[in-house]
Amino acid sequence: MPLLDVRSLTTVFSANETDKKAVREISFSIEEGETLGLVGESGSGKTVTALSILRLIDEPGRIVSGEIIFDGLSLLDLDDKAIRRIRGEAISIVFQEPLTALNPVFTIGRQIVETFIAHRDATVREARRAALKAMEEVHLRDPERIFGEYPHRLSGGMRQRAMIAMALVLRPKLLIADEPTTALDVTIQAEILELFREIKKVSGMSILFITHDLGIMAALADRLCVMKEGRIVERGTVFDIFSYPKAEYTKELLKAIPRISPEMRKGW
Amino acid sequence: MIREILKKRQIVIGAMVIILMASAAVFAPFISHFDPYEQNLSADARLQPPSTRHIFGTDDLGRDLFSRMVHGARTSLSVGFIAVAIMLVVGITLGVLAGYYGGAVDFAVMRLVEVMMCFPTLYLILALLAFLGPSVYYVMIVIGLTSWMGLARLIRAEFLSLREREFVVAAKALGATDMRIAFRHILPNALAPVFVSITFSLGGAILIESSLSFLGLGVQIPVPSWGNIISTGRFYIESAWWLTVFPGLAILFSVLSFYLIGDGLRSVLDPRLKR
Numbered sequence: 112m113p114l115l116d117v118r119s120l121t122t123v124f125s126a127n128e129t130d131k132k133a134v135r136e137i138s139f140s141i142e143e144g145e146t147l148g149l150v151g152e153s154g155s156g157k158t159v160t161a162l163s164i165l166r167l168i169d170e171p172g173r174i175v176s177g178e179i180i181f182d183g184l185s186l187l188d189l190d191d192k193a194i195r196r197i198r199g200e201a202i203s204i205v206f207q208e209p210l211t212a213l214n215p216v217f218t219i220g221r222q223i224v225e226t227f228i229a230h231r232d233a234t235v236r237e238a239r240r241a242a243l244k245a246m247e248e249v250h251l252r253d254p255e256r257i258f259g260e261y262p263h264r265l266s267g268g269m270r271q272r273a274m275i276a277m278a279l280v281l282r283p284k285l286l287i288a289d290e291p292t293t294a295l296d297v298t299i300q301a302e303i304l305e306l307f308r309e310i311k312k313v314s315g316m317s318i319l320f321i322t323h324d325l326g327i328m329a330a331l332a333d334r335l336c337v338m339k340e341g342r343i344v345e346r347g348t349v350f351d352i353f354s355y356p357k358a359e360y361t362k363e364l365l366k367a368i369p370r371i372s373p374e375m376r377k378g379w
Numbered sequence: 380m381i382r383e384i385l386k387k388r389q390i391v392i393g394a395m396v397i398i399l400m401a402s403a404a405v406f407a408p409f410i411s412h413f414d415p416y417e418q419n420l421s422a423d424a425r426l427q428p429p430s431t432r433h434i435f436g437t438d439d440l441g442r443d444l445f446s447r448m449v450h451g452a453r454t455s456l457s458v459g460f461i462a463v464a465i466m467l468v469v470g471i472t473l474g475v476l477a478g479y480y481g482g483a484v485d486f487a488v489m490r491l492v493e494v495m496m497c498f499p500t501l502y503l504i505l506a507l508l509a510f511l512g513p514s515v516y517y518v519m520i521v522i523g524l525t526s527w528m529g530l531a532r533l534i535r536a537e538f539l540s541l542r543e544r545e546f547v548v549a550a551k552a553l554g555a556t557d558m559r560i561a562f563r564h565i566l567p568n569a570l571a572p573v574f575v576s577i578t579f580s581l582g583g584a585i586l587i588e589s590s591l592s593f594l595g596l597g598v599q600i601p602v603p604s605w606g607n608i609i610s611t612g613r614f615y616i617e618s619a620w621w622l623t624v625f626p627g628l629a630i631l632f633s634v635l636s637f638y639l640i641g642d643g644l645r646s647v648l649d650p651r652l653k654r
Contacts (some may be wrong), residue, residue: 182431199553206552211545216567225563226553276552 113140131158135341145317148332156341158186203278207290209270213262220258221235266301393639404452411446436621451603459584463521470530478538479561537569578641582634
């Protein structure tokens with residue numbers, strides 16, 4: 112049985128009497144230990160899908176139909192208290208821009224500790240230890256010092272690692288990464304991807320990786336779903352999609368990847 | 380940022396005056412050589428001008444004015460602080476609820492704010508005190524309960540923009556409850572304009588208390604308050620000017636200091652708010 116099974120999920124946003132469907136009856140599943148890539152351009156509904164899974168969609172949006180089964184539980188039927196237990200503990204999400212996703216008035220350490228204490232009955236000391244351990248796991252150098260720093264004092268890469276540490280501290284079964292590298296420059300991007308690869312290997316966590324960059328997908332995902340305008344237009348393994356794309360849209364996406372041709376490489 | 384605040388002269392001067400007055404109030408029994416209630420009705424003790432013995436002179440009942448004033452400082456300043464404390468509790472709570480939840484809660488709170496704001500504050504306070512009877516405690520409570528509206532609107536406005544920020548979604552995604560997000564996460568971010576508002580409110584509260592005591596509805600004689608000292612002293616304005624001038628200056632400097640601090644804070648915090 113897959114860890115996450117999404118069936119016919121439809122999420123709409125209402126404005127001025129009309130309902131705009133951001134996600135139209137999409138279905139996909141993620142097995143344990145698998146990394147599923149959700150690819151698509153801006154506005155294709157990738158982020159809304161991720162937020163829908165954790166029921167973070169608020170007015171004017173709402174989930175109108177479908178089922179989301181996680182580890183045997185129907186997420187859409189849970190009461191508020193139950194879904195809050197799932198959030199952060201069973202399913203975690205890492206956002207795109209860590210500067211806005213982290214609270215500017217709290218230190219990094221405080222934010223991670225608070226997350227830990229909110230879910231586990233732990234003392235502050237135990238939470239602090241767990242937080243420092245998580246920070247070491249994401250390779251934040253000098254975790255003691257960063258523990259007491261505010262988000263705006265860290266570099267983009269460090270902030271993103273801090274967010275990942277916060278997402279991992281409770282050992283979730285599913286990690287949703289919503290374009291975690293889009294806001295970073297390319298070299299840092301590579302480092303963060305390497306971190307994800309390591310997380311994948313060491314913890315066996317399932318990952319739902321959302322991006323618009325096919326190149327990243329090739330490096331990280333086992334399977335892919337290509338989204339366009341709220342629908343999944345193609346799915347398959349990374350190899351299948353890159354080698355034998357079926358949908359027109361997928362082919363367009365692949366063609367859009369800038370390549371350095373042999374001519375351009377002559378001067379290297 | 381704290382360094383910037385300390386660099387602004389207004390704030391430093393204002394703060395020093397307030398600290399001076401607050402110290403005088405706290406240590407009143409130690410620095411006043413005379414008992415503020417001790418009367419001396421002999422002709423050579425009443426209505427004496429400032430001298431080396433009585434720094435501020437004596438009043439119509441022979442009481443040392445300086446002693447009465449530092450004890451009065453206790454009353455005036457504590458009424459100010461407690462009234463503002465009440466204001467903070469009510470204003471922040473209602474502002475947070477209205478700003479975070481929106482919808483029906485917001486509607487109800489805003490209508491309450493509007494109704495309260497329709498009443499001219501001083502007259503409402505006068506009416507309430509006439510009904511309840513004059514007492515320092517009623518004064519504190521009534522000032523607090525009639526001045527929270529501006530603060531609530533301020534907090535609500537901050538919340539309306541802050542609740543769309545991503546760290547709110549992130550906190551929710553990690554399992555935080557609504558109350559926790561509203562009070563522990565968003566509120567600290569919303570407090571910058573509140574500090575400015577508090578200082579102005581402190582000045583205002585002191586003015587209101589002085590006015591009420593002057594009118595006889597606040598602190599009752601013989602308990603000293605700057606307002607009621609002026610009230611008894613006004614009959615002697617031409618002969619014993621010290622009875623009205625000194626407490627008047629005290630009120631002036633305390634309120635002015637609060638305004639200086641508030642104004643200074645506002646200029647330090649304002650451009651930062653746009654960051």
